[in-house]
Amino acid sequence: MIFGFRPPGLAAWLFPRMKRTVQLIGVGLLVALIALQFVPVPRNAGPAEGPQSIAAREEVPAGVRQILARACYDCHSNQTNYPWYAAVQPVGWWLNDHVAEGKGELNFSEFATYSTKRAVRKLRSTADEVRDRHMPLKSYLLMHGEAKLTDADVTRLATWAEDLADEIESR
Numbered sequence: 381m382i383f384g385f386r387p388p389g390l391a392a393w394l395f396p397r398m399k400r401t402v403q404l405i406g407v408g409l410l411v412a413l414i415a416l417q418f419v420p421v422p423r424n425a426g427p428a429e430g431p432q433s434i435a436a437r438e439e440v441p442a443g444v445r446q447i448l449a450r451a452c453y454d455c456h457s458n459q460t461n462y463p464w465y466a467a468v469q470p471v472g473w474w475l476n477d478h479v480a481e482g483k484g485e486l487n488f489s490e491f492a493t494y495s496t497k498r499a500v501r502k503l504r505s506t507a508d509e510v511r512d513r514h515m516p517l518k519s520y521l522l523m524h525g526e527a528k529l530t531d532a533d534v535t536r537l538a539t540w541a542e543d544l545a546d547e548i549e550s551r
């Protein structure tokens with residue numbers, strides 16, 4: 381007590397006007413959040429276009445390749461360009477979840493390992509997903525304006541995907 385002023389505890393200082401238990405829970409959560417920042421997060425940092433990639437095996441015109449790299453590779457290849465906030469947990473884990481799920485469905489870096497049936501199915505669904513504007517994911521577009529597809533991009537990507545599917549099927 382100094383001149384009638386009592387230094388408040390950390391909890392009371394951070395969360396004034398709250399019940400003591402609520403204050404302690406707040407401090408506990410804050411400490412946990414800080415501790416989380418020190419847990420290493422694995423990164424998707426392989427080559428996007430290695431020897432098993434779609435570009436290494438199939439005909440992918442430069443224009444289409446650019447669209448894939450700009451709008452799809454972050455979640456559908458072995459290489460993600462992480463935004464700065466990926467270093468903040470738990471945001472980074474949430475992003476990695478999307479990447480793992482996206483790669484599980486379709487990985488352009490491993491496309492050459494797919495069976496004919498799977499390759500054809502994935503190309504046809506690529507055409508459908510971009511035409512329906514389901515891909516790239518809306519939550520991703522909010523933070524990645526550069527990944528937005530124009531109508532011309534959609535037509536180009538979808539037409540290429542369908543033509544390639546037909547070609548692979550007829551081999």
Ligand code: HEC
Pocket residue numbers: 448451452453454455456478479481482485486502505506507509510515516517520
């Ligand atoms: C932010 C991450 C992200 C981006 C960017 C993204 N996708 Fe996806 N994609 C996913 C996730 C997650 C799934 C699985 C869940 C779902 O379908 O919503 C998926 C599913 C798919 C599927 C379905 C596969 C199947 O077998 O049905 C296709 C095809 C696809 N994406 C193509 C694309 C294409 C093409 C692009 C670029 C134009 C793209 N995606 C961009 C995350 C992403």
